Amino acid sequence: MSRDTSPNDWPRHGGQPGDMLARLGLPTGQPIRDFSANLNPLGPPAWLDARLPTLWQGIDRYPDPSYRAARQAIAEAEGLDIGQVLLTNGGAEAIFLAAALHAGRRAVIVQPTFAEYARACRHYGLAINELFLASDFSLDERRAGEAMREANVMFLCRPNNPSGTLVPRTQVARLLEAGRAHGTCLVVDEAFIDFVDEPAESLVSLLAEHPHLVVLRSLTKLYAIPGLRLGYLLGSPETIARAAERQMPWSVNAPAAALVAPLLADGDFVTRTHAWLRQELERLTPTLTHLGFDVSPTRVNFYLLRDRYQPQATDALLRFLASAGILARHTHNFPGLDGRWLRLAVRSVDDNDRLLAALAAWRQEHGAGMP
Ligand SMILES: Cc1ncc(COP(=O)(O)O)c(C=O)c1O
The missing domain is CATH 3.40.640.10 (Type I PLP-dependent aspartate aminotransferase-like (Major domain))
Structure with a gap:
């Protein structure tokens, strides 16, 4: 197995930007938007800040x-x-x-x-x-x-x-x-x-x-x-x-x-979460498809993505996104995916816009319709 495809050679979970950037050979100090952990970007609930000190x-x-x-x-x-x-x-x-x-x-x-x-x-x-x-x-x-x-x-x-x-x-x-x-x-x-x-x-x-x-x-x-x-x-x-x-x-x-x-x-936090997620999925999914990416039919706050025209280029896409300040989750340790897809979180409107811009740049650089 090449270095890029050994599952043990990659961080085991998402949400470890330092490890992932080091793995990709990129500077670990650069600002990065973390799409690799699948947490709710609306949280934690705002009231938690005031509540935590009383809990101690x-x-x-x-x-x-x-x-x-x-x-x-x-x-x-x-x-x-x-x-x-x-x-x-x-x-x-x-x-x-x-x-x-x-x-x-x-x-x-x-x-x-x-x-x-x-x-x-x-x-x-x-x-x-x-x-x-x-x-x-x-x-x-x-x-x-x-x-x-x-x-x-x-x-x-x-x-x-x-x-x-x-x-x-x-x-x-x-x-x-x-x-x-x-x-x-x-x-x-x-x-x-x-x-x-x-x-x-x-x-x-x-x-x-x-x-x-x-x-x-x-x-x-x-x-x-x-x-x-x-x-x-x-x-x-x-x-x-x-x-x-x-x-x-x-x-x-x-x-x-x-x-x-x-x-x-x-309950209000959950209602707001559902409203945000519905809106962002309705916006993201057709745009990603239009840009030439396959997207898993997700119901939640993350999805799988790969280049429809160059499905073998997923590691290159991961590196391209990281260089653009966007960290995706590799899938090398998911049996059956073996690195052929990336997992991305649905994040804030601003973060999702950055992702779409980076993917549009990838498409421009790499073209469509190639084998
Ligand atoms: C499917 C699934 N179950 C459970 C967990 C563990 O979550 P927790 O932080 O509650 O331990 C995760 C974390 O990524 C997960 O993806």
């Missing part, structure tokens, strides 16, 4: 080990019992706990997707099968059913990182029936579901009938608080009890736990 007052005490108040707020927001909710240190801890529940068994991971499912499975000694999405990023239900028969647990990211595509709820409901028939659990990571302005797509109502469903959520993406670390795991009371046994004590710090209720109560 409780740091001379341990947090409530059962996080009752935070879990109650989540249960009320989701219409569940408190016993169906486990508070976690970001969605990342929820992923590792979901894998821990099946330690030593066999998982199937729907690829290309977030690398941490595979890492969590390896950590807990799960053997890994891979099931690949179709080229339009849809899930072939027949193949998914077959894959479930051969595994104890399936990991599905919905909406999917990195494509932004959403396996419809109706399809998940049929997968759950297949899972019931084969005794296979389904872990659905919904870290980005709050960006989808369609409450009917929520899987929460399926939890009552399907004790083998586990839903993972993150608060860090929507509210742009990855430094605070907040997420949760939803499942049957039995699953939650088993996951809680495997969780480190006091895994979530007290200031973060105290923010769960006010964050979930900020």
Whole structure:
């Protein structure tokens, strides 16, 4: 493998501009607009600045080990019992706990997707099968059913990182029936579901009938608080009890736990997020297509992009954008993409305009209609 295509040679996650610029051999001090992390550019909510200092007052005490108040707020927001909710240190801890529940068994991971499912499975000694999405990023239900028969647990990211595509709820409901028939659990990571302005797509109502469903959520993406670390795991009371046994004590710090209720109560922030995202996607997608780029049919705040005429030139495009002050996320460590696409966040109007200008410059320099 050449230096440019070895997955281990690239930063494992987005949002690491220094590492990425160094990897590209570009000066690390230059100002850069970071499109490589998929956080909400409207966040964190403005009221958080004033609230944080008051939260420090409780740091001379341990947090409530059962996080009752935070879990109650989540249960009320989701219409569940408190016993169906486990508070976690970001969605990342929820992923590792979901894998821990099946330690030593066999998982199937729907690829290309977030690398941490595979890492969590390896950590807990799960053997890994891979099931690949179709080229339009849809899930072939027949193949998914077959894959479930051969595994104890399936990991599905919905909406999917990195494509932004959403396996419809109706399809998940049929997968759950297949899972019931084969005794296979389904872990659905919904870290980005709050960006989808369609409450009917929520899987929460399926939890009552399907004790083998586990839903993972993150608060860090929507509210742009990855430094605070907040997420949760939803499942049957039995699953939650088993996951809680495997969780480190006091895994979530007290200031973060105290923010769960006010964050979930900020409906206005979510409404503004949906309005911004709708407007920017409606503006960006046709323009990108018109400029000669393929774009994944995303439902959320990031998408995959490649040059329709020169799909083999993705690393050159990454470097070109970085030289223009725009950092995209490589896809070298997404099996099935292997660097052939770039992932870009939907950012502010101003940032998106800069991106469009840089892509128009690329098109001018590299032309269209080449093989
Ligand atoms: C699909 C997905 N799930 C979970 C996470 C972890 O998020 P958190 O910051 O809540 O740990 C990420 C982070 O990028 C992600 O992309």
